[in-house]
Amino acid sequence: MGRAPCCDKANVKKGPWSPEEDRQLKEYIEKYGTGGNWIALPHKAGLNRCGKSCRLRWLNYLRPNIKHGDFTDDEDRIICNLYATIGSRWSIIASQLPGRTDNDIKNYWNTKLKKKLLGFPPSQRKAHQQLQKQQQQQLFPYPFEIRTGSFSSPPSLEGVQNSQYLLSPMAAATFSSPLPEGSMHQCQVKDSSSLLMFGSEQSCSSSDGSCTQISYGSNVVDYELCNGGQPMRSLESFLYEETQKLLLGDGEASLDYNIEEIKPFVSPNNWCNSLFGDDLSSATTKDISFKTTGKAMYYY
DNA sequence: AAGTCTGTCAACCGCGCGGCG
DNA sequence: GCGCCGCGCGGTTGACAGACT
Structure with a gap:
């Protein structure tokens, strides 16, 4: 019943x-x-x-004092910071934006802000959508052009400083099966990205060895990925999980947030803020480097 | 000009949680 | 301790308007 x-x-x-x-x-x-x-x-x-x-x-x-209409850059920044920190806890996010409702923020995030952060200007949306459709048909989970193959020796990436390769934000690298041991790659992340959203100054280590270090402070992400037999794991989810672990503690973390708990993670200097700064063009390209041990797909 | 597509946003739905008897 | 009930939340839907073909 x-x-x-x-x-x-x-x-x-x-x-x-x-x-x-x-x-x-x-x-x-x-x-x-x-x-x-x-x-x-x-x-x-x-x-x-x-x-x-x-x-x-x-x-x-x-109800009184409801704000309708465009969100300000400050509001964008707060939403972005909090989403990066606590995910889709819209009511908590709304509590930090007087006059905004959780529904409003959720709609705004889903329809506008997410796209803004993903860096698709309206002129490129169409092409992006077509590509997305095409790749969905190919059962690729991410909407980006793929430079694919088994990269036991990707000559254009290996050891390259400031490579011209641009990793897409949503799935910069996806690792599947076991990997030849670790060459160091350096790439740039182009566009405002979900990666950038995890940008308060942090470092972490995870207990399962999948992550030895993530350091955001200098806008460089150094880490080592050992896939441990896990299927297809995106950089985005990797960083998200690690960030969650870092913020919440491993395993059964308390999910009770209040703003005092969140505040330390909403850094005024984090990468996300740079998205809304004066020099957007320079802010949207970041160097990252990563060391892999296996077959990879590179998106650019 | 007409049909189709896309984006937006108000509203709905279902579920989890906590209070209460 | 258990079940009921209402609240609050997040995900989803659908109507509508404007853009596009």
């Missing part, structure tokens, strides 16, 4: 709110408050709506 529905779905209105409904709800809450019971509220307010719907409408639209 499933959970009992919160209201009689067949007999409540759904869809967009009319100005009259807005007025009714607003007037009622301003006069009587929510009474701590959203389920009973619509009936009392004379609305034929589900309590959850009323709550959402109030929180996201009707």
